Amino acid sequence: MSHRERQCSTELPLIAKPSRRIVVSCTPTVYDQMIGDSQLFRYYLDQAATICPELFPLAFANGYWLHDLTHSKKMPDVPRRRIKLTATGEVYTVVPSFVLPYRMGYTEDVEKALFLRRFGVPFWGLTYVFGRNDMYWQRLVQHLGRYDLVGTTVKDPTRLPAHLIVDEKHMALNGERAFIAMTVGADCVLGAAVALKAAPSELTAAYGEFKQETLRLEPTYAPQTVNYDGWEHVNTPLCHIPCMRMVSPRRRWAARTSRFSRAAITSAVRGISSPTRRTRRALSISMSISATCLPGLISPKAMRPVSGPTIR
Numbered sequence: 001m002s003h004r005e006r007q008c009s010t011e012l013p014l015i016a017k018p019s020r021r022i023v024v025s026c027t028p029t030v031y032d033q034m035i036g037d038s039q040l041f042r043y044y045l046d047q048a049a050t051i052c053p054e055l056f057p058l059a060f061a062n063g064y065w066l067h068d069l070t071h072s073k074k075m076p077d078v079p080r081r082r083i084k085l086t087a088t089g090e091v092y093t094v095v096p097s098f099v100l101p102y103r104m105g106y107t108e109d110v111e112k113a114l115f116l117r118r119f120g121v122p123f124w125g126l127t128y129v130f131g132r133n134d135m136y137w138q139r140l141v142q143h144l145g146r147y148d149l150v151g152t153t154v155k156d157p158t159r160l161p162a163h164l165i166v167d168e169k170h171m172a173l174n175g176e177r178a179f180i181a182m183t184v185g186a187d188c189v190l191g192a193a194v195a196l197k198a199a200p201s202e203l204t205a206a207y208g209e210f211k212q213e214t215l216r217l218e219p220t221y222a223p224q225t226v227n228y229d230g231w232e233h234v235n236t237p238l239c240h241i242p243c244m245r246m247v248s249p250r251r252r253w254a255a256r257t258s259r260f261s262r263a264a265i266t267s268a269v270r271g272i273s274s275p276t277r278r279t280r281r282a283l284s285i286s287m288s289i290s291a292t293c294l295p296g297l298i299s300p301k302a303m304r305p306v307s308g309p310t311i312r
Contacts, residue, residue: 022055022092022093025096026096054159057092074104151213153190157221161190162225163226165183180193193205
């Protein structure tokens with residue numbers, strides 16, 4: 001008896017396979033009312049495309065046909081409808097937001113279990129409280145990282161931001177200090193990866209995940225500027241990412257403050273009567289940078305004493 005050999009590749013493709021799912025935000029009651037009515041379903045879909053165009057493919061604006069209506073064995077009570085784009089002929093599946101991918105359950109049913117998992121509750125504990133089995137909760141947690149963060153939040157490569165901000169969030173992981181390498185642009189979180197140490201190699205790998213996800217969406221993407229706080233451990237990781245060009249925070253500060261006079265800056269600093277901890281930290285950083293870039297511009301008497309613990 002001959003066996004067919006499985007054809008697979010160990011190399012990760014540079015360009016990710018485009019998603020054929022359109023997730024619309026609606027309640028179960030609204031979805032039950034519109035799924036069986038073609039006109040109501042088309043009206044709701046057109047309104048969703050007007051409010052959230054980033055959730056729909058570019059060819060959606062050129063028109064579409066209602067392809068078919070199918071039922072899933074996992075959730076027979078929640079039918080799914082597919083549409084066919086007029087311009088490209090591609091078929092997309094429209095799914096509601098209250099259903100998990102692959103019909104694994106309802107978001108409302110697993111929301112509290114996933115919240116407890118954040119605090120280290122074991123899978124057998126989730127099974128004891130919420131039912132099902134241990135493997136169900138393990139697969140559900142593992143599937144959260146199935147999709148690229150960049151490809152999920154930004155589906156259109158032309159909407160990738162030209163200016164980025166990177167920073168590290170300090171956290172505790174199993175009693176040890178760790179860091180979350182965050183990449184943000186255009187009011188959207190584009191990258192978040194954990195670095196176990198404040199070392200160039202760890203941070204390079206953490207920020208490299210954003211680079212890989214972005215290049216799979218758009219191989220020629222390169223931001224114009226990347227702003228960072230000047231932390232010494234971040235300089236080397238950003239230099240190892242060839243698609244990024246860094247902007248020194250001191251140069252940016254000098255370009256902004258050079259237009260102001262000594263009196264204006266002194267008045268603004270003295271105007272803070274009771275600064276908070278975060279304000280004091282920002283004030284301390286700003287004054288130290290300005291003292292380096294613009295010597296003699298600000299008198300030491302203009303700066304109030306900064307006390308309390310420092311916050312990054």
